[in-house]
Amino acid sequence: MEQETNTSPDSGHAADWHIPVLLEPILEHARRVCEQKSAPLLVDGTLGDGGHCLALLRALPGARYIGFDQDAHMLERAGRRLMAAGLAVRAPIRATDRIALPEPGGVQLVHGRFDSISTCLSVSNLAADWVLLDLGVSMFHFRSAGRGFSYTDEKLDMRLDFARNETAAQWLNSANQTEIERVIREYGEERFAGRIARRICENRPLESARQLADIVRRVYPPGQRLHPATRTFQAIRIHVNDEMSVLQKALDSIPDILAVNGALAVISFHSLEDRPVKQVFRKLAGPRQHRNKYGREEQESRSERRPFEILTPAPILPDAAECGRNPAARSAKLRILRRLIDNNNT
Ligand SMILES: C[S@@+](CC[C@H](N)C(=O)[O-])C[C@H]1O[C@@H](n2cnc3c(N)ncnc32)[C@H](O)[C@@H]1O
Incomplete structure (x- = not known):
């Protein structure tokens, strides 16, 4: 894959691309999770400027990538950047469209919210080996979208998807x-x-x-x-942008989107976002409840395999060097959950 050469963001300054947060731990875990697969399916619910995407495809060159963003302008920016880096990028489809798997090393763009990942994958009978949600908005939104995210004389809009709300x-x-x-x-x-x-x-x-x-x-x-x-x-x-209910819906759909041994990584930036992530991960990875023959709730026996495991018992935080380079990373927290078995077949 080529290095980035001939493209820059809307501003014309290459330094204005969003800096991907917690990139090293993301790459390390994605490599480990996908090591047994020759062409893993990676799904990015928040493609943004495609910084994580570029790095993941460099680390896993045989991977197929599906990148969602609800902001059509971000898909246009990321598409331009990824193509300039030599990747085969397919024009955006909607989450309800049937998806043809991108070729290894290729990217399919999807215009939609990440709570529709499960719809998108199920329409095409796919399951993901790696899913990334890097929550919130990108530096582009704060610096130059002109939609009222910064404290200047911009129209007070704040929508990521103009078709909604x-x-x-x-x-x-x-x-x-x-x-x-x-x-x-x-x-x-x-x-x-x-x-x-x-x-x-x-x-x-x-x-x-x-x-x-x-x-x-x-x-x-x-x-x-x-x-x-x-x-x-x-x-x-x-x-x-209805962010909390979209996040909850996406978390509730984890069992429908992850392949066996697949993992979901979530980067959150404040406690409101982190709380439901932690709760859903604990619920999915915790002991399952059964009803015994008298109708009482009982916990599973220790020998029973749980369908999910938490790969980050404590969230991964950026170190001082990363916060120095990128102050926007300061409040980031990374949590990762992995599917162990298909609980529909246990
Ligand atoms: C923090 S940025 C992602 C940056 C990206 N990881 C990178 O390396 O460039 C978040 C992106 O997700 C998009 N976004 C936010 N909420 C979304 C949602 N519910 N569904 C889809 N995209 C969303 C925003 O438009 C923004 O482009």
């Missing part, structure tokens, strides 16, 4: 104060949620991201370490 401005201008407060408190873990929601309602209609950032800034006492609007913007982005 209302914009952040439409929602903030129509929801009631209690609902806005709930979202900011729940998804932003924001202690000033009540005051922020009240000020938002007093200052409607909101149009730009700067207006929202200024409202939040005026609520906060001066001298904060984080930008005061960080938590509020995160909360509204999560709400607008």
Whole structure:
């Protein structure tokens, strides 16, 4: 495979590609999980700029890659980058379309949310050897998407997929104060949620991201370490894109997407995302409950094989060197779950 030479992001600066987080542990685990397979199927639920994809295909050159993103612009950027690196890239399909397996070393792009990975694979009777979810948005969204993710004079939109849901401005201008407060408190873990929601309602209609950032800034006492609007913007982005229910649905579909010996790796960036990942992993890898002949719940005997195992008893965190190189990696946590047996056949 060629090195990247003749392509750069929209800005024209190659340094603007999203820097893939926790790349070394991802590559190490993917190699180990896929070592017995000559042409493993890798599924990336969050292709973004394709940084993990490029590195994984360099580490596993015989792998076939399916890359999802719900943002059509990201698929266009990643497609351009991957083709320039010499990969055979197929134009985006939808998750409900029948998929023809890409050739070894090739990539099939899919425009869709990662909770539709199970639909996509089942339509074509496929199971994945490696699945990656690198949650959240990419540096492109913060720096240059112009969709209201940064605190500047951008339209307050925040949608990743334009075909879905209302914009952040439409929602903030129509929801009631209690609902806005709930979202900011729940998804932003924001202690000033009540005051922020009240000020938002007093200052409607909101149009730009700067207006929202200024409202939040005026609520906060001066001298904060984080930008005061960080938590509020995160909360509204999560709400607008339905992020928590999409994540839960994807986690619930793990038994439908992983091949035997296949693994799912999830990189999360805050406790709201990490909590359901940890819970579902523990549930799938924990002792199974049976009903005994009297109808009582009993745990499986020790000799029974569990269908899943957790490969990361504690989450893998970036080291100081990675955080120095890429401050966006600071809060990342990587958890990996592996399927051991087909529990439908036990
Ligand atoms: C953190 S970036 C991924 C970066 C990527 N791993 C790389 O190395 O370039 C997350 C990407 O996932 C996409 N995304 C977020 N939520 C998604 C979802 N539920 N389904 C599909 N794509 C999603 C975003 O549009 C963004 O491009």
